Amino acid sequence: MTTETVVIKGRHLGVRGVLLLVTLAIGLVFGSSRPVGESYTFKFANPTKNHSISLVTWNICVAGNKNARYPLDEFPLNFNQNALVNTKACNQAMLREINKRHLAEGFSPIVLPLSYGRLSPAMQVLVIVNAERTSRGLPPYVGVTTALMSDSLIGAKSGKDPNPSNADGNWIQFNSIWAGSYQNVLMADYDWMYNDGWAGSSNNTINIDCHSPSGRGCWGHREGILANYPVISNSELVAGAAVVTNGPSSLATPSIAAAFEEIQGPIRIAKALPNP
Template identity: 35%
Template sequence: MHFVSTLIAAFAATTALAAPLGPILPPSNPSANASPQYCRTWQACLTAINAARSSQEGLPAIALPSNWWDLTYAQRVWAFINLERVSRNLQPLATMINTYDSQVQTAVTNDADPIAPYGVGSWGSIWAGGEGMFPLSAIYLWMYVDGPGGNNLDCTASKTDGCWGHRDIILGADFNAIDSCAGKDSSGADSFAALLLSPTTAPAAANTVMTWDAQKAFSAQGTY
């Protein structure tokens, strides 16, 4: 009987390990941060992102859009966030806007999460910064090293409510637009901030920087 029980237990464990992976969406989050904790070049960051996508969720690798090097840093943040979203069957952030550039740029300067003005509707905000920070390193930290023991300043031993908060905002199902800015903070270090939101009215043409309908043609995942 003991031998049979061992076989059953072993089979159950094997079955659990072999369970298919799939997209991890809010309110669920990865069980642990990805490794490494930092990436220093765009090649290393893209490799780390795709390794985490594969090992944690069984997702295919993301390729950079063919116009990647023509995009500004702020536009790259939006474009890559959309690739993360559509690969998990979430709606893209259809429009990149400049409506709230004042608030977002202030956050870039002050190393802070931007605050949306009253009446915007549903929104969430993210920030990342530090010497040598660039779009893919920011996205890697937001998406894959955002839990306990990582680099999330809102996730500490005494403050756990912010753990995986950046990831949850990036993958927020309700959002369909983004105002993203990049630049230097008040001390001269690289800084990125973005406001993800669901505008109550369609943005005016003057406030529309880019649309996903136009950008997706440059991406290997542009059919989503």
């Protein structure tokens, strides 16, 4: 039996690290990888190689059938690549993939809230980011701010890592991530966390900031998600996210962006995040 397929437009990941030392007033340092200076640190080793999801999971998500035979990054002809797949079967399959990597790294499996499938795509991004953090003993982002949601939407609409608008005031550190052409939020998280390194060539490497086996941008998304922020009095971790579908043909959609800050009070949280 043969199957007709269409090839994906191409998955892409981008990452931006930004540092503002408010107390020292030395300005901004932008980069496509890790911030420099007095920045967050990383407690966890990066994988020694990339890990892709299984063909079974891919086919559950794009064909709705684990026994389908579509190769990774190929779709049924009638599949809408600009839409999100939020089915229970796809989310469960992707969570199994994520937890397989968790167990390989020696961490407990993630348990998503029962309401996960009913959350907005933006909130799904932040829930899985928090779950990746808390499962490793890192503090979660406590809520979203209007400024970071707006920054993330601008990033998602432009297909780029969000930039800080400074609207939140006394933010101390900022980092952001982006993913394009991902039809499922958990699939984007998987590649941010477990498929973010050098893949042997530029054509095979989906992290657009990873240019060599030892490139500074390699594993930048993972390190941003698992940032270990310094303890600063009267500060909180806040976030924002946005997901754009059916955008212009020049945009790799669905386009997923998120931004994260450590901010020193007073803090105006627009919406608290669910407890991981």
